[in-house]
Amino acid sequence: MRFSIEAKLTTKASALEILQEWRDQCAVTEAALANTASLGHRVDIAHIHEAWSMRGAAPLLIIFMAPPALAAEPLVAPSPSLTGSDLQKTVSDSVHTLASGEESQPQPEINEKVGPEPQLSKDEIIEQIKQLEVQLMILKRAAGVTPEGKKIALPKNGIYVQGDIGLQQREFAGENGITNLTFEPGLYGGVGIGYRYDRNFRFSFEYSTMQNAVSKIRPGIPIPVEDPVVGPVGNNGARFPANGDVKLDSYTVNVYYDLNGFGYERRFRPYIGAGVGLMTSKISGLQPAFFPSIGVDRKLDASDTQPVLNFEAGISYLLGDQMEFYLGGRYTYTSTFLFEDTSFGTLMPNGARNWTIKTGARYTF
Known part of the structure; x- marks a missing residue:
């Protein structure tokens, strides 16, 4: 522990004003010294140096207090021990000497060099x-x-939320050799909550939904049907219009890797990702478009849930450390679905294979 008391005296008047301040400080110091002594510490004056080039310069008093365990190796050469009262008297006498205009004899400086620093080799x-x-x-x-x-520009680590929208196209689906479906392009929407571990790695829990209207049905075997509007349909495996739509809901855990950026402050950051989870396929009102014209009112309404994989890549733009915008693509794959006890019996069509392009925003708290 070190205490330093320093004052700059430019005139006799200022010396008298500062004297009172020093006396107050000495009172505090005396109390600290008394407390230190009660704890078994040794109090030494390590350095009392009074040096000035003109009348009114200030003495510098530094007190070093070391616990008994350190007394054998003091930081500087030990000096006679003082009590708090001796310290206060010493400081007061020094100020009185300056205030009276008397010159003090400069004290020899104490060499505090500990020893030469170790020399390092060139290799070191x-x-x-x-x-x-x-x-x-x-x-x-x-x-x-x-x-x-x-x-x-670097993204902030921590919990984030995101939302995105886009367009998607589903590949044909159906039971090989029996019935195949083709789909119209549909919409995509997704939300997620995630955690960014560092500038490159992050993971998220995401929900996404896609919906496609069924465009046409192609029977796996020839079904000669006379549609009053389009004429003969179904011959030789030809496709004909269909009604109904299919909705896909996915719940996935995803892992992403953000590559180092480029451009201005490296704000453009490509990313890749993959995820695994579950997808629910819900078919509503699926039937050949000619069924009503021939008096058939059978429709397929069914749902099933199966494992799903998705892979994606894109690019993000870091607007700030908390806000990002991104544009990317995703491919979603599910092997097969199983629809049991439907109006058309038990069906096991091909799973969903969707190509999606999406854009969204991500905010880190």
């Missing part, structure tokens, strides 16, 4: 420089600065 110096360069590079990356000293 080079090795230390290399270590410092590595540490500097790590600090620059953590601070978002390139090795050339340019600023890098």
